[in-house]
Amino acid sequence: MSEVWLDYGTTPDTNGPPAHLDADSWWSAVEMYDRRYTFVAVGPRTRKEWLHDVVSVMRGETADPRAWRTVDPDEGEEEQEEDPAYPFVVPPVDEAGAAEWRGLLREIPRSAVVRLLVLLATMDLDVSRDPRFPEQRAEMEKHARVILTRCSRRARFFTNTSGGGAALDFYQRISGCSPLSHYAWDLGLLWVSDKEVGLIWSFDPR
Numbered sequence: 642m643s644e645v646w647l648d649y650g651t652t653p654d655t656n657g658p659p660a661h662l663d664a665d666s667w668w669s670a671v672e673m674y675d676r677r678y679t680f681v682a683v684g685p686r687t688r689k690e691w692l693h694d695v696v697s698v699m700r701g702e703t704a705d706p707r708a709w710r711t712v713d714p715d716e717g718e719e720e721q722e723e724d725p726a727y728p729f730v731v732p733p734v735d736e737a738g739a740a741e742w743r744g745l746l747r748e749i750p751r752s753a754v755v756r757l758l759v760l761l762a763t764m765d766l767d768v769s770r771d772p773r774f775p776e777q778r779a780e781m782e783k784h785a786r787v788i789l790t791r792c793s794r795r796a797r798f799f800t801n802t803s804g805g806g807a808a809l810d811f812y813q814r815i816s817g818c819s820p821l822s823h824y825a826w827d828l829g830l831l832w833v834s835d836k837e838v839g840l841i842w843s844f845d846p847r
């Protein structure tokens with residue numbers, strides 16, 4: 642499999658050379674989500690109205706375009722037999738419903754993505770409450786940069802929280818979100834590029 646080297650842009654944590662992206666580095670990067678309840682999947686972008694592609698990813702109807710690892714902690718569970726998108730509540734794709742669903746999202750700059758990706762891997766979705774964070778921060782940020790490398794320069798990024806403060810620093814405590822699942826609290830990253838749509842979404846079922 643060919644290897645890809647891309648510029649991952651400027652973020653508060655992007656010191657050093659460009660991240661190395663291939664199937665193995667992607668696997669290692671998304672492995673940091675194995676320790677919590679997180680969904681990770683990428684699907685092809687097949688139409689201008691990308692919301693249809695997001696629904697397909699939520700339902701597990703598409704495969705990763707690069708045949709790389711996905712993470713679905715509910716795969717094979719009873720809930721998904723009844724609803725393939727579980728735990729997501731799939732967005733409506735009619736014009737009015739789609740507009741309302743998009744209103745739950747906030748577009749964020751590329752510079753904020755690394756810290757959001759790290760946040761999604763922490764205990765309680767709160768950097769300040771994860772005792773492992775100080776020791777593991779550098780490694781987690783390295784993995785986050787690998788994930789970001791997959792997103793083209795023209796990619797757009799969305800999340801479902803207005804937290805992070807004016808500087809969009811997701812290492813600050815997040816006090817609110819607009820849930821996109823059956824749970825009362827979930828946080829995630831949705832990205833859309835010319836060729837792919839991706840979801841990394843963490844859930845708190847309490």
